[in-house]
Amino acid sequence: MKIKIKELKKLVKKVLLTQYKEEYAEMMKEVVMFGELTGRPSHGILRLVKGNYGVFVEKPVQGEPEFIKKTKISTLVDGKGNPGMLIGPLALKEVIRLALENGVGIVGTKNSFNSTGSLSYYVEKIALNNLIGIVFCSSAVTIAPFHLTKALFGTNPVAFGIPSKPHPFVFDMSTSSITYGAIMKAKAERKSIPANVAIDKEGNMTTDPEKAAVGATLPFDNSYKGSGLAMIVEILASVWPGASFANLNYEKDGWGNLYVAFSSDLLSNTEVFKERMEKLILTLKNSKTKDNQTVRIPGEHTFKLIDENLKKGEIEVDENIIKAIKTYLE
Numbered sequence: 001m002k003i004k005i006k007e008l009k010k011l012v013k014k015v016l017l018t019q020y021k022e023e024y025a026e027m028m029k030e031v032v033m034f035g036e037l038t039g040r041p042s043h044g045i046l047r048l049v050k051g052n053y054g055v056f057v058e059k060p061v062q063g064e065p066e067f068i069k070k071t072k073i074s075t076l077v078d079g080k081g082n083p084g085m086l087i088g089p090l091a092l093k094e095v096i097r098l099a100l101e102n103g104v105g106i107v108g109t110k111n112s113f114n115s116t117g118s119l120s121y122y123v124e125k126i127a128l129n130n131l132i133g134i135v136f137c138s139s140a141v142t143i144a145p146f147h148l149t150k151a152l153f154g155t156n157p158v159a160f161g162i163p164s165k166p167h168p169f170v171f172d173m174s175t176s177s178i179t180y181g182a183i184m185k186a187k188a189e190r191k192s193i194p195a196n197v198a199i200d201k202e203g204n205m206t207t208d209p210e211k212a213a214v215g216a217t218l219p220f221d222n223s224y225k226g227s228g229l230a231m232i233v234e235i236l237a238s239v240w241p242g243a244s245f246a247n248l249n250y251e252k253d254g255w256g257n258l259y260v261a262f263s264s265d266l267l268s269n270t271e272v273f274k275e276r277m278e279k280l281i282l283t284l285k286n287s288k289t290k291d292n293q294t295v296r297i298p299g300e301h302t303f304k305l306i307d308e309n310l311k312k313g314e315i316e317v318d319e320n321i322i323k324a325i326k327t328y329l330e
Contacts, residue, residue: 001319005309008045008317009033015048015325016055020086027089028055031117036317037309038302042181043118045317047085049324052184053114053140057083062111065090073104076241079112084137084255087112091259092122099131099261108241111254115139115181120172120302123161126261127168130270133161136258138237141247143176144216146227149203151216152246154255155179156233161299163264164277170299175230176217183209183217188320196222 012032016025032055035043047054061081069076075094079087091107098105116122119135126133139154157179159172177197186193187209198212199205206212219226236258238245243256264273285295309315 001317001322002314003317003322004314005033005037006313008036008315011322011325012045012048014329018329019056024086028083028085031085031089031121034121035118036315037306038118038120039305040118040120041318042179042185043115045321045325046181046185046188047115047117048328049321050328052188053180055083055085055114057081057113059113065112067094073098073102074106074108077107077109079109079254081254082112083114084112084116084257085114088116088122088257091257092125095133095259095261096126096129096131099126099263100129103263103266105131105259105261107259109257109259110238110241110243111252112257113254116255116257118172119157119159120161120170120299122259123159123172124168124170124299124302125161126259127161127163127170129261130163130264130274131261132163132264133159134260135159136233136237138234138243138245138256139180140250140255142180142217143219143227143230144199144203145230146219146222146224149199149216153230153234154238155217156230156237158229158233162277163270163274164281165274166278167303168299169277169281169297170302172298173220175220175226175233177220177222177226178212178217180213180217183212187213189318 012029013025016028032044046052050056063080065080065082065087066078067075068078077091087109091109095105095107116137122135123133137157141151142155143153144151155174155176157174162169192207193209195207198217200211200215219230234245238256241256244250244253264270281297
């Protein structure tokens with residue numbers, strides 16, 4: 001179904017205000033709306049429905065998020081059991097502040113739960129401040145490392161945001177062959193998932209999202225390289241900041257993230273760097289392709305989608321999810 005963007009924003013905010021104060025609800029609304037506006041529904045309003053690793057945490061939180069360890073360039077955040085879609089924006093604000101003041105910012109988070117949302121949202125915000133950003137994100141175990149049949153790593157996405165012209169270069173990838181959000185979406189819509197991306201609990205390939213949800217996903221390339229990259233994210237986003245890793249102490253330590261931002265002025269002049277980035281992108285786009293195919297630059301499609309959707313003033317959303325949200329609000 002189609003819905004006006006203004007109406008959807010109000011609906012999202014209304015849901016969030018049932019549990020969070022105004023400041024937090026506004027932050028989280030932006031993350032949810034980014035998922036919808038950029039064509040990533042698995043990171044959008046689906047996360048407002050309970051049971052989908054979203055804005056509602058199943059167990060009681062331990063209090064307000066706390067900045068527990070600070071240096072001139074770094075901060076460690078204890079999420080106190082709050083959702084990733086709240087802890088992420090708080091960490092984002094802090095890492096940008098650190099990098100703008102000191103040239104480098106590093107923020108680790110632990111003890112949060114559920115999805116952080118689309119990592120593109122975070123690195124784009126960093127890059128729009130003329131900073132280079134990298135975000136590593138862990139989650140509940142989903143990936144079975146290469147040759148294993150049991151999930152030990154999260155979907156473990158990593159994203160990069162780099163200042164450029166006319167808009168930032170944004171690259172966001174999951175180290176899993178399919179995101180858990182996509183599995184949940186297929187499950188909700190009673191659809192199959194693609195072949196060769198997940199296994200059931202016995203280790204057999206499956207296209208059934210129900211079986212995949214209790215089984216495991218595979219590394220994005222189903223090789224030791226993808227498994228190795230997933231492990232790097234597990235180390236940086238979980239082992240280092242003190243979050244749960246390989247499903248150990250999950251209830252106590254929760255999910256973890258790592259946000260890194262540094263000024264492009266450290267090795268260059270920001271404007272010169274952005275011009276050189278633009279030149280690199282134009283060189284790629286003007287190069288010869290086979291069969292006149294379009295060269296796709298990371299982040300380009302996202303900005304195009306946002307512009308198109310905002311101009312139309314409405315977007316397509318899942319009617320069943322809207323019904324579930326309205327039922328919750330009754």
